[in-house]
Amino acid sequence: xxxxxxxxxxxxxxxxxxxxxxxxxxxxxxxxxxxxxxxxxxxxxxxxxxxxxxxxxxxxxxxxxxxxxxxxxxxxxxxxxxxxxxxxxxxxxxxxx
Amino acid sequence: xxxxxxxxxxxxxxxxxxxxxxxxxxxxxxxxxxxxxxxxxxxxxxxxxxxxxxxxxxxxxxxxxxxxxxxxxxxxxxxxxxxxxxxxxxxxxxxxx
Numbered sequence: 556x557x558x559x560x561x562x563x564x565x566x567x568x569x570x571x572x573x574x575x576x577x578x579x580x581x582x583x584x585x586x587x588x589x590x591x592x593x594x595x596x597x598x599x600x601x602x603x604x605x606x607x608x609x610x611x612x613x614x615x616x617x618x619x620x621x622x623x624x625x626x627x628x629x630x631x632x633x634x635x636x637x638x639x640x641x642x643x644x645x646x647x648x649x650x651x652x
Numbered sequence: 653x654x655x656x657x658x659x660x661x662x663x664x665x666x667x668x669x670x671x672x673x674x675x676x677x678x679x680x681x682x683x684x685x686x687x688x689x690x691x692x693x694x695x696x697x698x699x700x701x702x703x704x705x706x707x708x709x710x711x712x713x714x715x716x717x718x719x720x721x722x723x724x725x726x727x728x729x730x731x732x733x734x735x736x737x738x739x740x741x742x743x744x745x746x747x748x749x
Contacts, residue, residue: 556710561707561710561711564703564706564707564710565703565704565707565711567703568700568701568703568704568706568707569700569704570700571696571697571699571700571703572696572697572700572701572704573700574696574700575692575693575694575695575696575697575700576693577693578690578691578692578693578696579689579690579693581690582688582690582693583688586688588687588688589688590685590687590688591679591680591683591685591686591687591688591689592676592688592689593675593676593678593679594675595672595675596672596673596675596676596679597672598672599668599669599671599672599675600668600669600672602668603665603666603667603668603669603670603671603672604665604669606661606662606664606665606668607662607665607666607669609661609665610658610661610662610665610715613653613658613661614658614662614713616711618707
């Protein structure tokens with residue numbers, strides 16, 4: 556298998572894992588409800604994705620750099636919404652009206 | 653920078669992104685509340701992580717294979733809980749008592 560074929564598999568993998576955060580970001584944007592989302596998950600995820608970017612750059616993997624750049628934007632936006640809406644969530648208001 | 657140093661950065665990155673799913677899995681396990689979690693996110697994520705495993709194996713990256721093996725277990729467990737609890741969620745019951 557050529558290096559190009561491997562990189563294509565990596566790019567498809569990256570498209571899937573990166574695109575996976577789109578429905579979550581859209582759902583959170585629409586509902587403004589973030590109670591079931593873990594803050595620590597998105598803090599750790601953003602840190603990890605930044606390190607994957609460094610790794611991808613060092614080993615010269617286009618797939619890793621490409622995928623993690625977009626993942627970082629999406630994960631950071633979900634993290635931002637978690638921080639933004641966690642106190643005004645309708646469910647929080649139900650518990651603390 | 654040696655290949656070993658790069659792989660260490662990759663392993664730390666993998667530990668962060670993989671570990672990021674632990675707080676989400678624990679939170680979902682405890683609350684059994686999955687309304688704010690996107691089903692499509694975890695379906696796409698599992699597919700993508702499987703492809704990353706293939707990619708890591710093909711390019712011989714220990715970091716990619718190691719990280720994605722554990723990520724798959726955690727993401728699949730969150731997906732399972734999303735499917736398992738989405739109808740018996742307390743919030744769903746509030747809406748459809």
